[in-house]
Amino acid sequence: MEILMTGATGFVGSYLRVYLEKKRNTIKTVSFRYHPDQYFDFKENAIVHLAGKAHDIKNVSRPSDYYEANFELTKQVFDSFLKSEAAVFVYLSSVKAVADNIDGVLTEDIVPNPQTHYGISKRQAEEYLLSKELPLGKRLYILRPCMIHGPGNKGNLNLLYNFVSKNLPWPLGAFDNRRSFLSVENICFVINELLETKEIPNGIYHVADDDSLSTNELIKTIGANLSKKSVIWKVSPFGIKAIARMGDYLSLPLNSERLNKLTENYVVSNSKIKKALKKEFPVATKEGLAITIKSFNKI
DSSP states (O other), X not given: OEEEEESTXXXXXXXXXXXXXXXXXXXXXXXXXXXXXXXOOOOSSXXXXXXXXXXXXXXXXXXXXXXXXXXXXHHHHHHHHHHSSOOEEEEEOOGGGTOSSOSSEEOTTSOOOOOSHHHHHHHHHHHHHHHSOOOTTOEEEEEEEOEEEOTTOOSHHHHHHHHHHTTOOBTBTTOOOOEEEEEHHHHHHHHHHHHHOTTSOSEXXXXXXXXXXXXXXXXXXXXXXXXXXXXXXXXXXHHHHHHHHHHHHHTXXXXXXXXXXXXXXXXXXXXXXXXXXXXXXXXXXXXXXXXXXXXXXXX
């Protein structure tokens, strides 16, 4: 299959390109910028649209940056897809297009109510794609992954790794939470299956590994993979939150947004996508985390 991929130099894109090429696909990578009234002439069989602006935890981005990269560009690429001979369009959205905070388990049935410019711009793109009538023979898949991790990914997992590897006590043990993770290998597997299997219905699919973990369990998992004993302190949440609020203004390692990401409940269901694929994911939750954790030691 000939596949056009946007965002191929990003974290997911760099893995997906290799993954799809191993399946004997021909990948064309293109870097798009939003320009009003621009049209793209696609000749490929499928389009995987990964390009966009990720959530900025430092809050230095302009709101317009999100809407141009995540909504306007997606709109342009999809309009060109509708006029082209390409048969499949895969769009990488985000669970943040639905909600920033959730109670219970996030499923595709929940009415979206994003609160950030990142989430709103992703949801606007989804709404636009869903508003268009697909020509006969074309397929559309909107994927909402949770936090994707893998070797080379620097994020909150790296922060936790640094705590454990330096034998520092984890001070957030008093926070009781559960959240979902997603191995980069599993998201690549899902996209490949969607490209290859015509019988999978169009629509929105949440993507997450099978199991959710608490941050305390994650700390223990990191310790086990480093052959270190994890030290978890249950410091008063009130005091921790006060320090995080100070971090909002003093550029401390811990601020309110990072604290929320480390301690929030965010469990995502993968039942719809697994039912559609009729296959198990290739990488188990803790197996994928172990691969990511061990890669940090090489950085």
